Amino acid sequence: MNAAQASGGRLVVVSNRVAMPREVATGGLASAMRAALAERGGLWFGWSGKVTERPQMHRSHEGGIDYVTIDLDRADYCDYYAGFANRALWPLFHYRPDLVDYQRSHLEGYLRVNRLFAQKLAKLLRPDDVLWVHDYHLIPLAAMLRELGVRNRIGFFLHIPLPAAELLIVLPRHRELLGTLASYDLVGLHTVRDLRALENYFLHEIGGAMRPGGRLRAPDGRVFQAGVFPISIDTAAVAQAARDSVKLPAVQQLKESVQDRALIIGVDRLDYSKGLPQRFAAFAQLLEETPELRQQVIYLQIAPPSRSDVPEYRNLRRELERAAGHINGKYATPDWVPIRYVNQSFPHEVLSGYYRAARVGLVTPLRDGMNLVAKEYVASQNPEDPGVLVLSRFAGAAQELGDTLLVNPADLTEVTEALVRALSMSLRERKARWRAMMDVLEKHDLTAWRESFLEALYATRLVQAPSPAQAPAAAPPSAQSAPPAAAPAPRASSSQSKVAKRPLAAPSRRHE
Ligand SMILES: O=P(O)(O)OC[C@H]1O[C@H](O[C@H]2O[C@H](CO)[C@@H](O)[C@H](O)[C@H]2O)[C@H](O)[C@@H](O)[C@@H]1O
Ligand SMILES: O=c1ccn([C@@H]2O[C@H](COP(=O)(O)OP(=O)(O)O)[C@@H](O)[C@H]2O)c(=O)[nH]1
Numbered sequence: 001m002n003a004a005q006a007s008g009g010r011l012v013v014v015s016n017r018v019a020m021p022r023e024v025a026t027g028g029l030a031s032a033m034r035a036a037l038a039e040r041g042g043l044w045f046g047w048s049g050k051v052t053e054r055p056q057m058h059r060s061h062e063g064g065i066d067y068v069t070i071d072l073d074r075a076d077y078c079d080y081y082a083g084f085a086n087r088a089l090w091p092l093f094h095y096r097p098d099l100v101d102y103q104r105s106h107l108e109g110y111l112r113v114n115r116l117f118a119q120k121l122a123k124l125l126r127p128d129d130v131l132w133v134h135d136y137h138l139i140p141l142a143a144m145l146r147e148l149g150v151r152n153r154i155g156f157f158l159h160i161p162l163p164a165a166e167l168l169i170v171l172p173r174h175r176e177l178l179g180t181l182a183s184y185d186l187v188g189l190h191t192v193r194d195l196r197a198l199e200n201y202f203l204h205e206i207g208g209a210m211r212p213g214g215r216l217r218a219p220d221g222r223v224f225q226a227g228v229f230p231i232s233i234d235t236a237a238v239a240q241a242a243r244d245s246v247k248l249p250a251v252q253q254l255k256e257s258v259q260d261r262a263l264i265i266g267v268d269r270l271d272y273s274k275g276l277p278q279r280f281a282a283f284a285q286l287l288e289e290t291p292e293l294r295q296q297v298i299y300l301q302i303a304p305p306s307r308s309d310v311p312e313y314r315n316l317r318r319e320l321e322r323a324a325g326h327i328n329g330k331y332a333t334p335d336w337v338p339i340r341y342v343n344q345s346f347p348h349e350v351l352s353g354y355y356r357a358a359r360v361g362l363v364t365p366l367r368d369g370m371n372l373v374a375k376e377y378v379a380s381q382n383p384e385d386p387g388v389l390v391l392s393r394f395a396g397a398a399q400e401l402g403d404t405l406l407v408n409p410a411d412l413t414e415v416t417e418a419l420v421r422a423l424s425m426s427l428r429e430r431k432a433r434w435r436a437m438m439d440v441l442e443k444h445d446l447t448a449w450r451e452s453f454l455e456a457l458y459a460t461r462l463v464q465a466p467s468p469a470q471a472p473a474a475a476p477p478s479a480q481s482a483p484p485a486a487a488p489a490p491r492a493s494s495s496q497s498k499v500a501k502r503p504l505a506a507p508s509r510r511h512e
Helices: 003-007 028-040 074-093 104-122 141-147 174-183 192-206 235-247 249-258 276-289 311-331 348-357 372-379 412-424 427-443 446-459
Strands: 011-017 042-051 057-062 065-072 130-134 154-157 186-189 209-211 215-217 223-228 262-267 297-302 339-342 360-363 388-392 405-407
Touching (some): 011 028, 011 104, 028 042, 028 446, 042 074, 074 104, 104 141, 130 141, 130 446, 141 154, 141 174, 154 446, 174 223, 186 192, 186 446, 192 215, 192 223, 235 348, 235 372, 262 276, 262 348, 262 372, 276 297, 276 311, 311 339, 348 372, 360 372, 360 412, 405 412
Parallel strands (some): 011 042, 011 130, 042 065, 130 154, 186 223, 262 297, 297 339, 360 388, 388 405
Antiparallel strands (some): 057 065, 209 215, 215 223
């Protein structure tokens, strides 16, 4: 039993995306948290995925998990999700400042929805609950909960990359927004590179200071812990699902249609961060430069549409349709089509069978927080005849899966050469590389990720204070920015603080 279980407190997960039972969860965060909560039970709070005129709150209980979700009205959805989160934060954090479309109204909507989440959630909390907030949609949530008097332990995990400070400062009001990270007890990131970016930003842009043990002190004295926690998959379950997948008609049909050709597979949300145009171009280059492979390979790209209300995503879809049509038109023969481009999502069981049927897993994002598909591909392989992963060095997964073929996705020739190498790799080398990566994934699986994060969250402080269920509705001012009890820190003088005095706040919208 770990510290979190020993406490007896509920785990309360808060994320924009909630994977409801029986829904296909296309997105790493949703699939990972569903598995984590299924193991331990708890409450999952977030957006229902619905956009309605009259937003409602929905409650249900299944498989040991309480689900509480809220709808968004059109304005909130547009400003918060399709606006600030996915047109400002997402492109910037994925090193695409050229795609950032910052609008003040979007930021206001983002703050409005965070405040709405804080108000609804605060009423549901118990004193010993441990909160785990996820991702870039909800950066200021802890600060807003603290304003409402919530003193519970709150951890935050960023699922996407944290870019260098030079990029973060492009965001208007970045100090006010990112400074609120100090209201968490623990901030987790996927890689050491992300952690260094956070430390560097806090030191040089916020005016914070490093404290012993990987803690950071904000200018107002708040201290929080920061650490690296690479997310993972339920390795044993994925491997078992892949073994069982032979029975699935969908998997049998794919294998029959491929016959004895080599299958290359890609599985990605239709997102510009995933490097799909470059990947299609690399595959075209492979066919052009290696004519002997024509007829011998099939590239299956599964790409469920994502964030279609954001123009860049719609443009990408059109671009890929054109590219796939062009490549197939040029190289296809009456009995062979080189690219199978599928804008549909599949359940995990089917995907694991598809991964196992593929000689090559092609995962070439331009930037990616982690990329769980890379890990799922490895875990799904047949140990006696494993396929080869070709992986972008800019995916967080590359930090752990160094035994794969690492490529720079912008270098089409490098990707093409890696594909040739993967397709011709000896069984002996494939087995050796696969075993090394599987050792990593068996040790660092989803349970290990969750436990290490929660252990670290528990270690941040020892004293619990009452939650709003017991505390007055509005906490006294002194409680609002108190540093963690086990980590008291001197308060900086107000002149030292680079964080703007005006708090990030927006009028809250009525919500029924
Ligand atoms: O919720 P959506 O807007 O439909 O997007 C799906 C998710 O995409 C992102 O996933 C990230 O989390 C993965 C797990 O840590 C990680 O492997 C991947 O690299 C990230 O891109 C996003 O961060 C989630 O919030 C979304 O739910
Ligand atoms: O048709 C699909 C496509 C993707 N996924 C899942 O969606 C997640 C994608 O996570 P990843 O970290 O690779 O990228 P993200 O989409 O979160 O950026 C993985 O668990 C995939 O198995 C799925 O279940 N069905």
